[in-house]
Amino acid sequence: MQASATLAVAASTLPAQDHSQHGLTQIETAAPKKARFFNKQEMALLEQLVEQIIPRSDTPGAADAKVHYFVDLQAHTNKKLGSQLRKDLAWVRKQGFAKGDAAKQVELLTAWSKQKGTSSFGVFQRLKDLTIDGYYGSREGLAQELGWNANTFLREFKGCTHPEHGV
Amino acid sequence: MYVQNAPEVHDVIVIGSGAAGGMAAWNLTRQGVNVTLLDAGTRFRREEFWTHVKPWQWRERVERGMAPPQIRLDTNEQPYSWKDPNYFELIRVWGRGGKTNIWGRVALRYSDLDFEGPARDGWEIPWPIRYKDIAPYYDKVEQEIGVCGGDDDQDSLPGSRFHLPPAAPRCGERLLQAAAKRQGISIVNQRRAVVTKPHNGHNPCHYCGACGRGCDVSAFFNSTDYLLDPAEKTGKLKIIDNAVVARILLGENGLASGVQYFDRYTKQERVIRGKRIVLGASCVDSTRILLNSKSAQYPTGIGNSSGVIGSYLCEQVRFHMYGFVPELLGTKTLNDDGIGGEHIYMPRFNHRDGKKRDYLRGYGSQFWGIGAQPGAAYAKQLDGFGLDFKKAVKRRYPALVALHPYGETLPRKENRITVEGTPLDKYGVPTMRIEYNIGDNEKKMIAEMYDMAEGVLRAAKAEILPFQRGWLDNFGSAIHEHGTCRMGEDRRRSALNGFNQMHDVKNLFVVDGSAFTTASEKNPTLTILALAWRSTDYLAEEMRKGNL
Numbered sequence: 001m002q003a004s005a006t007l008a009v010a011a012s013t014l015p016a017q018d019h020s021q022h023g024l025t026q027i028e029t030a031a032p033k034k035a036r037f038f039n040k041q042e043m044a045l046l047e048q049l050v051e052q053i054i055p056r057s058d059t060p061g062a063a064d065a066k067v068h069y070f071v072d073l074q075a076h077t078n079k080k081l082g083s084q085l086r087k088d089l090a091w092v093r094k095q096g097f098a099k100g101d102a103a104k105q106v107e108l109l110t111a112w113s114k115q116k117g118t119s120s121f122g123v124f125q126r127l128k129d130l131t132i133d134g135y136y137g138s139r140e141g142l143a144q145e146l147g148w149n150a151n152t153f154l155r156e157f158k159g160c161t162h163p164e165h166g167v
Numbered sequence: 168m169y170v171q172n173a174p175e176v177h178d179v180i181v182i183g184s185g186a187a188g189g190m191a192a193w194n195l196t197r198q199g200v201n202v203t204l205l206d207a208g209t210r211f212r213r214e215e216f217w218t219h220v221k222p223w224q225w226r227e228r229v230e231r232g233m234a235p236p237q238i239r240l241d242t243n244e245q246p247y248s249w250k251d252p253n254y255f256e257l258i259r260v261w262g263r264g265g266k267t268n269i270w271g272r273v274a275l276r277y278s279d280l281d282f283e284g285p286a287r288d289g290w291e292i293p294w295p296i297r298y299k300d301i302a303p304y305y306d307k308v309e310q311e312i313g314v315c316g317g318d319d320d321q322d323s324l325p326g327s328r329f330h331l332p333p334a335a336p337r338c339g340e341r342l343l344q345a346a347a348k349r350q351g352i353s354i355v356n357q358r359r360a361v362v363t364k365p366h367n368g369h370n371p372c373h374y375c376g377a378c379g380r381g382c383d384v385s386a387f388f389n390s391t392d393y394l395l396d397p398a399e400k401t402g403k404l405k406i407i408d409n410a411v412v413a414r415i416l417l418g419e420n421g422l423a424s425g426v427q428y429f430d431r432y433t434k435q436e437r438v439i440r441g442k443r444i445v446l447g448a449s450c451v452d453s454t455r456i457l458l459n460s461k462s463a464q465y466p467t468g469i470g471n472s473s474g475v476i477g478s479y480l481c482e483q484v485r486f487h488m489y490g491f492v493p494e495l496l497g498t499k500t501l502n503d504d505g506i507g508g509e510h511i512y513m514p515r516f517n518h519r520d521g522k523k524r525d526y527l528r529g530y531g532s533q534f535w536g537i538g539a540q541p542g543a544a545y546a547k548q549l550d551g552f553g554l555d556f557k558k559a560v561k562r563r564y565p566a567l568v569a570l571h572p573y574g575e576t577l578p579r580k581e582n583r584i585t586v587e588g589t590p591l592d593k594y595g596v597p598t599m600r601i602e603y604n605i606g607d608n609e610k611k612m613i614a615e616m617y618d619m620a621e622g623v624l625r626a627a628k629a630e631i632l633p634f635q636r637g638w639l640d641n642f643g644s645a646i647h648e649h650g651t652c653r654m655g656e657d658r659r660r661s662a663l664n665g666f667n668q669m670h671d672v673k674n675l676f677v678v679d680g681s682a683f684t685t686a687s688e689k690n691p692t693l694t695i696l697a698l699a700w701r702s703t704d705y706l707a708e709e710m711r712k713g714n715l
Contacts, residue, residue, distance in 0.1 A: 052553065053552045053553070054553075054556070054557050055553060055557065057554055070226070109552055109553075113551060124552075125547075128552060129547050132544070133542070133544075136543035137541070138222075138226075139221075142542070145557070146539070146560075146561060146564045147564075149500070149502055150504045150541065151221055151375050151376060151377055151504065152374075152375060152502065152504075153373045153375065154504075155373075156374075157334060157335055157504075157505045159334070159335025159338075159505065160337055160340070160341045162338060162341075165341040165342050165494060166344075
């Protein structure tokens with residue numbers, strides 16, 4: 001209760017700010033990433049795939065956000081998903097994705113993405129869904145790309161300030 | 168096994184520490200009554216909540232093997248079964264405050280449209296109370312705990328002059344409000360048990376939007392900080408931790424005489440004696456306890472001469488529909504957290520628009536998921552990949568709007584909880600089986616709910632995310648279980664009277680959602696609080712008169 005009271009006092013005197021300094025400093029900096037499920041070759045392929053799905057632009061891409069490590073962790077914690085993804089990656093490799101240049105990679109992904117209802121589309125959608133979860137939950141994807149700046153302390157919530165949005 | 172039987176006979180035993188049990192303990196102790204409360208867990212430490220952990224920090228923590236505090240009960244610890252294929256998602260919290268630690272905070276008053284529903288249409292038994300009986304208690308509950316909202320009164324959703332200031336609507340919410348108005352549907356300020364300004368010593372909300380992880384400053388109603396801590400200050404409340412109640416015992420005089428429980432971790436069996444018992448362990452767990460409390464006099468469970476206990480389980484049907492409003496496409500991302508969840512509510516309107524329906528009762532709508540969210544799951548439903556895809560996701564991000572309608576499910580005998588022939592739990596007590604389904608009435612209502620949601624989004628000129636008409640959230644996922652120990656005038660068709668007192672066993676009161684005669688389309692917690700207050704006022708008065 002005392003800790004709560006202290007926080008509440010702080011809330012009314014501080015402007016909106018990142019709250020991460022409160023007790024989270026120890027884990028604020030990301031640890032160096034280590035693959036837990038996939039081997040080196042699989043990780044390299046995964047990195048190419050996630051980066052093609054969400055590439056770097058004027059903001060970071062999925063590889064910058066280490067989304068391949070996010071996918072690796074999902075595979076590590078869900079072995080059924082892991083073995084499916086391992087199969088998916090082997091299939092992707094067989095299609096000549098890893099060796100292809102960027103244009104070839106885009107061509108392959110474009111083809112798979114259009115074959116709805118097929119297993120190729122299934123592989124594409126599985127990788128895409130994981131890339132979306134990984135990227136848009138990362139600092140790079142959520143804060144830098146989408147501009148999310150929430151889960152903070154505000155003294156006041158103003159809501160909509162646009163008269164034209166109203167009734 | 169050695170059973171420790173304490174000789175003490177407690178004045179009142181309260182089972183459960185959530186909205187129902189917390190209110191019972193608070194209201195009795197402040198009137199000078201000694202209460203012993205059995206809680207199936209211990210206090211949750213709000214200093215440990217992950218309230219202010221950003222999504223990427225959360226990920227880092229999990230990678231390091233950390234986990235947020237376990238608030239929800241792990242089903243493996245207390246299993247239950249369901250009748251395939253109808254999975255029933257049962258969400259329970261064992262520990263101080265129960266589900267009020269993480270509840271949705273929506274605090275709607277029932278109206279006479281709800282209380283008079285069954286009397287009007289003849290489906291199942293009527294409520295024994297009306298709005299006038301409970302209105303003073305809604306007033307008192309709102310003044311005590313703090314509920315923000317509007318005084319915009321409707322026949323289906325009473326307002327209140329005791330509401331705290333409402334949370335300001337977000338852009339997307341105002342656009343939907345305007346679109347619904349063009350459809351002839353009114354959307355009002357949401358009522359939520361969130362303290363939008365300092366109230367009764369409780370900290371105001373700081374708009375971090377992470378209420379579902381537990382509030383680190385206790386700015387929304389939870390039974391621990393708002394009821395049990397003040398109750399303990401009276402010196403009249405004793406709480407026994409980790410007490411998993413198995414049965415209520417029947418004395419030779421036909422009254423409840425005590426409670427059998429097991430220590431959650433040592434599994435040691437204990438019995439305590441009491442003169443009066445108030446059961447508020449949540450609808451399903453209270454029902455499990457009642458059904459397991461068999462005796463020669465009540466072979467199907469204590470107080471079940473009517474045979475209704477366990478039956479008439481009713482919840483709500485709900486789904487989500489998402490879209491993107493054109494005015495907000497490509498605009499600057501705002502901090503849309505607010506008080507968490509939606510700031511607006513669509514009260515039931517199907518009784519007054521003049522159109523004829525071929526179903527009974529009604530629905531309302533919530534709107535959670537409007538504006539900038541901590542993720543972009545909608546992107547999975549957008550086609551393509553690459554730079555154009557990335558742009559499409561970003562452009563839509565500030566423009567997300569959502570409808571989340573809730574419809575009433577009728578009480579039916581065959582929707583039931585039983586404890587027969589199911590496996591035993593780790594204490595050797597039978598576990599629950601839940602049989603649940605919806606019928607034609609709900610299906611017809613759901614069809615209209617889909618039309619309504621789509622109509623509002625179309626009126627807003629929104630791009631609607633693909634949806635599958637008729638798709639529903641899991642049964643049980645509203646976490647609004649009701650009806651399995653219902654109140655009514657007719658003791659042959661109900662278990663409790665209008666004061667939540669058992670018809671059969673006069674010193675046993677059941678004050679949680681199980682007491683509801685119908686489910687309504689509304690969130691029940693405010694009504695549980697009001698009924699528990701009213702019921703324990705009655706109990707205290709009966710004690711003063713020497714009747715109990």
